[in-house]
Amino acid sequence: MLVGRLTLVSAPRRQLPTYLTSLLYCVKRKLYSERTMSSVNKTAHAFDKTRFDALLNRRFFYAPAFEIYGGVAGLYDYGPPGSSLQANIIAEWRRHFIVEESMYELDTTIMTPAPVFEASGHVARFADWMVKDTGNGEVLRADHLVKNVLEARLEGDREARGQATQVVAAADDKKKKRNEVKSTAVKLEDAVIAEYDSILAQLDNYTGPELGGLMRTHAITNPASGNPVGEPQQFNLMFASSIGPTGQHPGFLRPETAQGHFLNFNRLLEFNNGRVPFASAQVGRSFRNEISPRAGLLRVREFNMAEIEHFVDPLDKSHPRFSEVADVELVLLDKYVQAAGQSTTRIMTVGAAVKEGVIANETLGYFVARIYAFLLKIGIDGKRLRFRQHMANEMAHYAADCWDAEIQNSVGGWTECVGCADRSAYDLSVHTAKTGIPLVVRQALKEPIVEEKAVAEWDKKSMGKTYKSEAGLVSAAVTALDEAGLMKLKDELAKGPTTIKAEGKEFTIEPGMLTIERKTFKTSVREFTPNVIEPSFGIGRILYCLLEHSFWSREQDVERGVLSLPAVVAPTKVLIVPLSARAEFDPLVKEVSLRLRKAGIHARVDDSTATIGKRYSRNDELGTPFGVTLDFASVQNRTMTLRERDTTDQRIGSIDDVIGTVIDLVQGSIEWAEACQRLPAYDGVQAVE
Missing domain, CATH: 3.30.720.200 (Signal recognition particle alu RNA binding heterodimer, srp9/1)
Structure with missing residues (x-):
């Protein structure tokens, strides 16, 4: 799979020993700069999953939780860069939605009494279909088993036809090994290929008994053991618990943050002076007891969600800002195409999709467009993003219409990362019926x-x-x-x-x-009773896909990767690189670092003994977009060079001008092209004593 990126690159700058004279340093840097600037290439590298995983592990973006105790599947800890990246994604989400859309932010409890989820339907319906290996008792998610086996057979057909070769890996969580199950190179009949494609296109629409029928019809077994599996059974995904010392109050860890919004509706309505529309928003932990979590951050048991509940008059689902997004073009996969056993997408403007009834209403369409803009802003590749409509059997029990923002990645293919649903009046109605407390709007005519x-x-x-x-x-x-x-x-x-x-x-x-x-x-x-439009974001899934989409390698150093994270979400914005560890550099390093931090920019100093090239290279792995170098001329002339991560292009200017430019770059008020107009290209020559 290609990452779809063409990038201008140049060889990293070399660090000269600090004991050499300033003159020799500048002469050599000038020669190096002239050589590299004349040999800029355009390169594109195939996505290397092994190197990508090694980078994330080595730089501690995230890791299995409780690892020294053997770990627990589906639970992960975030390291320093991963924590910062997640925090920056959430911060941008708050700016993009809560601030710009004037929403009310909540923070509601995780532990929830059982009657709440009994009323909402989660106790009865929040479940996936699972099957058990009849030989070893291994539990598998039914739809994932069907998908993996049929895709492996199709890959085997392509291999037999000489079109491709692929290894399908299955992880053994207990032994932490990867057992390779190679797809059998068998040529399939054209009718079988068409049937498999049709099944995969509408896989989310099958009920449990229908999945069982597919397994029998197509002789689907556990690929890891070769054993047959039993009939699909429903497994509720909520973690059960109890409240109080005697356990007299049964409860659950919430699988979503939404119910906290609905239960506080009357207070929110009063806060908004008794009027709709208005929206509340919340970022918080949710818990789902996944059947067989084997896809890293894409399928976990504890995760961060960011959810919005937009309350609207059921007789008027127009949106006052819809005209701003009406011309936005989206890649759509609607329910009718999927039901026909196909996966052909089409490009439509949001305005046309709402007008033709493809998207149910203006408010739903508006938020789909806003989701699209947010994902592009934080760095998701628009060519690997689509919106898929839920089919009838797949639709959540509360939803009247729902679209998933699916992001393509190497682990799960097209993976749901954001859901945008019209929950109609379901939630407020069931809680009103359960409690006898009306959750309604009273509007003077x-x-x-x-x-x-x-x-x-x-x-x-x-x-x-x-x-x-x-x-x-x-x-x-x-x-x-x-x-x-x-x-x-x-x-x-x-x-x-x-x-x-x-x-x-x-x-x-x-x-x-x-x-x-x-x-x-x-x-x-x-x-x-107002209706609810709900955009729901899986932060961990978005984070993983963003890392994949940002990863690539330079032609000169394929072993070390680069994460081209946008400055708005990059864990560290600026790397400060002093050429020497000599005391005369200390005041400048402290000044630059303090000024950037006071401007709200996360800057990091790397004063190690490694060469400048290595220092920049290992921070390219962390996604740091900009670097500034303080050298011997900086001490005398108060100048500083500025390096851009992806192109390795270097500019020079006074410390004041460079800091001002960096602040504007990080805040997004200018792009790199404008920075190049402000600051001259570095030619390797600075005045020295």
């Missing part, structure tokens, strides 16, 4: 609504005497009738006694017990 409707009035004395304890049941059955039903009941009562059914029982109603009349009502307040 400019013009009162006058309407005539049928009203049922009981003779309560006669009703209570006849139905006794079941009176409420009969009353509720009549109240549930619509206008036509009430008028039909009125006609029946005019002819004599009639009957009504409630919870499987039949009750007789006498004409004198119930009167149904049409009455005129004047309404000055409209009461409604």
